[in-house]
Amino acid sequence: MANLLKWTGQAVFYAVLAAVIGYFAAAPAYRHFAADQALIKMTFTHGGEYKGGCRRRTAKELQEIAPNMRKDFDCPRDRVPVVVELDVDGATVYRASHDPSGLHGDGPANMYQGFPVPAGEHTVAVRLRDTARDSGFDYTREGRFTLAPGQLLVVQFRAEAGGFIFRE
Amino acid sequence: MTWLQRPVRAAFDIAELGLDRVFSQHWNPLHHLGALGFFMYWIVAASGIYLYIFFDTGITAAYSSVEYMTNDQWYLAGVMRSLHRYASDAMVLFMVIHMAREFGLDRYRGVRWFTWSTGVPIIVLLFVCGITGYWLVWDQLAQFVAVRSTEWLDWLPIFGTPTAANFLTPESLDDRFFSLMIFIHIAAPLILLLILWIHLQRVSRPQINPPRGLAVGMFAMMLALSLVMPATSHAPADLSTVVSVVRLDWYYLGLYPLMDYWSAGTVWAALTVVLLTVMFLPWMPPMRRAATARVYLDHCNGCVRCVDDCPFGAVSMVPRTDGAKFAEEALVDPDLCVSCGICVGACPSSTPFRRRGEIVTGIDLPDFSLADLRAATEAAAEALDGEGRVLVFGCAHGPRPSKKGGTTAFVTLPCIGMLPPSFIDYTLSRGLADGVMLSGCAEDACYHRFGAEWTDARVDRQRDPQLRRRVPRERVRRHWAGRAEGKALSAEIERFADGLRQLGPAASDPLPPSSERILETVESDG
Numbered sequence A: 001m002a003n004l005l006k007w008t009g010q011a012v013f014y015a016v017l018a019a020v021i022g023y024f025a026a027a028p029a030y031r032h033f034a035a036d037q038a039l040i041k042m043t044f045t046h047g048g049e050y051k052g053g054c055r056r057r058t059a060k061e062l063q064e065i066a067p068n069m070r071k072d073f074d075c076p077r078d079r080v081p082v083v084v085e086l087d088v089d090g091a092t093v094y095r096a097s098h099d100p101s102g103l104h105g106d107g108p109a110n111m112y113q114g115f116p117v118p119a120g121e122h123t124v125a126v127r128l129r130d131t132a133r134d135s136g137f138d139y140t141r142e143g144r145f146t147l148a149p150g151q152l153l154v155v156q157f158r159a160e161a162g163g164f165i166f167r168e
Numbered sequence B: 001m002t003w004l005q006r007p008v009r010a011a012f013d014i015a016e017l018g019l020d021r022v023f024s025q026h027w028n029p030l031h032h033l034g035a036l037g038f039f040m041y042w043i044v045a046a047s048g049i050y051l052y053i054f055f056d057t058g059i060t061a062a063y064s065s066v067e068y069m070t071n072d073q074w075y076l077a078g079v080m081r082s083l084h085r086y087a088s089d090a091m092v093l094f095m096v097i098h099m100a101r102e103f104g105l106d107r108y109r110g111v112r113w114f115t116w117s118t119g120v121p122i123i124v125l126l127f128v129c130g131i132t133g134y135w136l137v138w139d140q141l142a143q144f145v146a147v148r149s150t151e152w153l154d155w156l157p158i159f160g161t162p163t164a165a166n167f168l169t170p171e172s173l174d175d176r177f178f179s180l181m182i183f184i185h186i187a188a189p190l191i192l193l194l195i196l197w198i199h200l201q202r203v204s205r206p207q208i209n210p211p212r213g214l215a216v217g218m219f220a221m222m223l224a225l226s227l228v229m230p231a232t233s234h235a236p237a238d239l240s241t242v243v244s245v246v247r248l249d250w251y252y253l254g255l256y257p258l259m260d261y262w263s264a265g266t267v268w269a270a271l272t273v274v275l276l277t278v279m280f281l282p283w284m285p286p287m288r289r290a291a292t293a294r295v296y297l298d299h300c301n302g303c304v305r306c307v308d309d310c311p312f313g314a315v316s317m318v319p320r321t322d323g324a325k326f327a328e329e330a331l332v333d334p335d336l337c338v339s340c341g342i343c344v345g346a347c348p349s350s351t352p353f354r355r356r357g358e359i360v361t362g363i364d365l366p367d368f369s370l371a372d373l374r375a376a377t378e379a380a381a382e383a384l385d386g387e388g389r390v391l392v393f394g395c396a397h398g399p400r401p402s403k404k405g406g407t408t409a410f411v412t413l414p415c416i417g418m419l420p421p422s423f424i425d426y427t428l429s430r431g432l433a434d435g436v437m438l439s440g441c442a443e444d445a446c447y448h449r450f451g452a453e454w455t456d457a458r459v460d461r462q463r464d465p466q467l468r469r470r471v472p473r474e475r476v477r478r479h480w481a482g483r484a485e486g487k488a489l490s491a492e493i494e495r496f497a498d499g500l501r502q503l504g505p506a507a508s509d510p511l512p513p514s515s516e517r518i519l520e521t522v523e524s525d526g
């Protein structure tokens, strides 16, 4: 009798343990993204133009540099920040200036960000400035999309492709 | 930390008491959590090797190869897949309970810091294994994991460009990145094994295999679970959509939802703080340590018994330094010693049959010496009164009898393994009590790992120093049980005392042998 109880107890223990392991291995389900939303993801890796402003070195300065390194002009290597704007249905939802990466500010600027929008029809406009000017943009693009729930619209800037790319 | 330890410990006391009843002490899963972790590791490794045969490492072919295993070859590859998943999950579960138990029972501080702190990289690597595993299926869960993980990793300033951008469009998907995941998924478990080995460097004779009966039960459970609830995939990954609902494996991916609420930086910070806290827990606050064991060369003959019996490898043999005729002498490494006294119980020089004041042994605990033990034994015996007098030698970590006084007296040791068997002889042959009860932690759950095991072997004459044959075995009783079993211990003492009353008082040895003679008998007796 005592033995029967023991074996039953063990069976119950194993059953409960198996249930705990099995259940949490794939449940409860988790909703990561709302059912009625779509996502605009904007990304780029792009270097703004060099700040420029080269300066002629003086004769004395040149003297101090190793002969093989001597260059008449001292040109700073840092780049200007990349300024971007994103409009959805006429309203600006994102506007930011992305600094160059790298220790010397000479690497490309990066952006990777998602913007959830209600599913449906949307006008999406993007603008980017990668030069030293104070206003206006070097690249712009606009498109009209009908986004299904859960759909991803990728807005990518690729200089080598000539500017912004929309991918539905 | 005691405020947190107390409830954890109480929960384990109760759970272990229940499972001792259901499984027996030897099969109690809570006594073998580390070993069960290893057992699951082997299941994962074996099933993983089988899965790799059928797994297609191309990023798009991966999904269909897993589908083939799950559906077409469900009876073998499918079962292997389920075993692979569920045993990995069980590993996390057992690891967490293992940690909680070591913490609750205060086995993580002091000398044990090394074993505890090396557990932290184990946690990290185990998660790397699990997360990369889910990545390889390349279903929607994998997509979710890939996007979320890279977005999180991109917060660190180590990649020039956002790696998460790899998962925006099917064209940007990189086969090399996928190969990297496969590589990590194979390398991480191997590194994990290496760290597990380091984890056990300061544990002598680590128990890495569960007892046969428990292993059979666990494997049968895993197999049944795999057949009843086969592991399946989500729909194939589709990078033009956002994954909205995922059936998460909460053991490995339970923290991913946090990233929807906290920024990547916050998650990094929280994780770092938690892991560092766990790692440095042994010093918050540090354990108040008793003085460590000391060797007395005049009484050490280099017999190696203390080296064999020490549960933490704290004693080693070194060449003789005092010119005695023996080749070696014992040396204690204070950084490894937990002051359990098991070596005192092992040493052939540990005997109470000497004149007062002279009792010195080969290896002793300064804070509770063999002389103190004899004094405590005599003082406790003095208080005994009536018929059927029971002297209980009990471990400080085991159960306490609910009743004391009258015919029962209690001598507390740091570990029952500290008791040299000659003390049992001494107590009975001098008529200090009518019976001797040895009490300590449950089988396979000894706080100092080997107290009960070595005591059993010494009393049963399977391990030196052996209990002399002349000691009447009906007057010696052993009781190993969890801390919550005080009542059961009292009941056992009561039954024992009843039996002793039937036997009558212990015969007092009229002529106690001198210490020299005892030493000889101990040696020739075996």
Ligand code: HEM
Pocket: B033, B034, B035, B036, B037, B038, B091, B095, B098, B099, B102, B107, B108, B112, B115, B116, B117, B118, B119, B120, B122, B123, B196, B199, B200, B203, B205, B206, B207, B208, B278, B447, B449
């Ligand atoms: C799956 C991962 C793990 C496995 C397979 C494992 C395995 C083991 C094994 C086999 C032992 C020896 C038990 C014995 O023979 O007495 C042990 C001891 C120990 N483990 Fe783990 N362990 C794991 C993770 C961890 C973690 C994450 C921690 C804490 C952060 C930890 C803390 C400890 C401690 C403190 C001991 C020492 C117990 C003692 O000194 O008596 N372990 N582990």
Ligand code: SF4
Pocket: B292, B293, B309, B310, B311, B312, B313, B314, B315, B332, B336, B337, B338, B339, B340, B341, B342, B343, B344
């Ligand atoms: S007291 Fe315990 S840990 Fe220290 S040396 Fe002796 S047996 Fe080893």
Ligand code: SF4
Pocket: B295, B299, B300, B301, B302, B303, B304, B305, B306, B307, B329, B330, B343, B346, B347, B348, B349, B362, B363
């Ligand atoms: S058990 Fe005693 S005699 Fe033997 S080596 Fe250790 S200290 Fe020396």
